[in-house]
Amino acid sequence: MAAIGARARALIKRTALAAGRVAPEPVVGAAHKLSGWLEIGRWLRDECAGRPRRMATREKLFDLIGAEVAQARTLYLEFGVFQGDSMRYWSRLLKHPAARLHGFDSFEGLPERWSPDHARGHFSTGGALPEIGDPRAEFFKGWFEQTLPDYAAPAHDALVVNLDADLYGSTRFVLGRIAPLIRVGAWLYFDEFSDPHHEFRAFREFVAESGMKFAAVAESRNFWNVAFRRVA
Ligand SMILES: C[S@@+](CC[C@H](N)C(=O)[O-])C[C@H]1O[C@@H](n2cnc3c(N)ncnc32)[C@H](O)[C@@H]1O
Structure with missing residues (x-):
């Protein structure tokens, strides 16, 4: 997030908070999983050799x-x-x-x-x-x-x-x-x-x-x- 300015960050945060108020539970669950998969992908890139x-x-x-x-x-x-x-x-x-x-x-x-x-x-x-x-x-x-x-x-x-x-x-x-x-x-x-x-x-x-x-x-x-x- 370092490359994103403070205002843009606040906008993303507010948008996510507003979406969280109305989104059905499975959508929130899927977003949570998505962040986990991003984490795994990043770790594989940084820590593991090979494709x-x-x-x-x-x-x-x-x-x-x-x-x-x-x-x-x-x-x-x-x-x-x-x-x-x-x-x-x-x-x-x-x-x-x-x-x-x-x-x-x-x-x-x-x-x-x-x-x-x-x-x-x-x-x-x-x-x-x-x-x-x-x-x-x-x-x-x-x-x-x-x-x-x-x-x-x-x-x-x-x-x-x-x-x-x-x-x-x-x-x-x-x-x-x-x-x-x-x-x-x-x-x-x-x-x-x-x-x-x-x-x-x-x-x-x-x-x-x-x-x-x-x-x-x-x-x-x-x-x-x-x-x-x-x-x-
Ligand atoms: C998904 S099943 C294994 C399926 C099996 N490998 C297959 O593909 O047919 C997971 C198993 O892990 C065992 N298990 C999980 N934690 C354990 C622990 N701390 N000590 C002993 N067994 C454990 C459970 O009893 C369960 O039978």
Whole structure:
């Protein structure tokens, strides 16, 4: 706003205030989201190398990463498993017999409200673990805050992390905890990146604190799903 004079700024402010008095709630909500997306776009420009490839679906995005790691001894970590759809997909993608798929979830749903449609407890399976049918897959049941401190990662040559816990607090905790595993070349995938208050916020803070550099590798068409690779 520095380039805009004080009078123009006051005019914009008054116009927005007047519009806020009459605009229906969805319009105000959309304007709020718009400012969040502007923030994400600016951050990507300033902090991330690369021009992400746009993929039609998250499965196509998984395939893109899978093409790089399928034949390697890959450790696939998933935070937020629910009924196991993405775990099952990755189990088919990874071909190396010594690849490992480790899924972390309370299986009691979200520990707090995420959005109006996702209350605390949403995504609960009642404690039931999904059936993956892959001996390389293992589940760590409980809150991340309880299961991660004792977790010892097995030896691996490539790392893919699927961050799908939706919430800021959960994602922030995981990133801080697994930081030593995120070496150059590691892949990080976020399932709900376009919500500026949650996964994006957690990643932005993590990048600022860790000093790690990432390239944005791919994004889905609706921009919910974004994959990064550590480059430095
Ligand atoms: C969107 S679902 C995962 C969906 C799954 N990846 C898929 O695509 O099929 C989010 C999951 O994150 C889990 N979750 C969120 N925060 C958690 C935490 N702090 N500890 C354990 N599980 C958590 C919830 O239990 C929920 O099952």
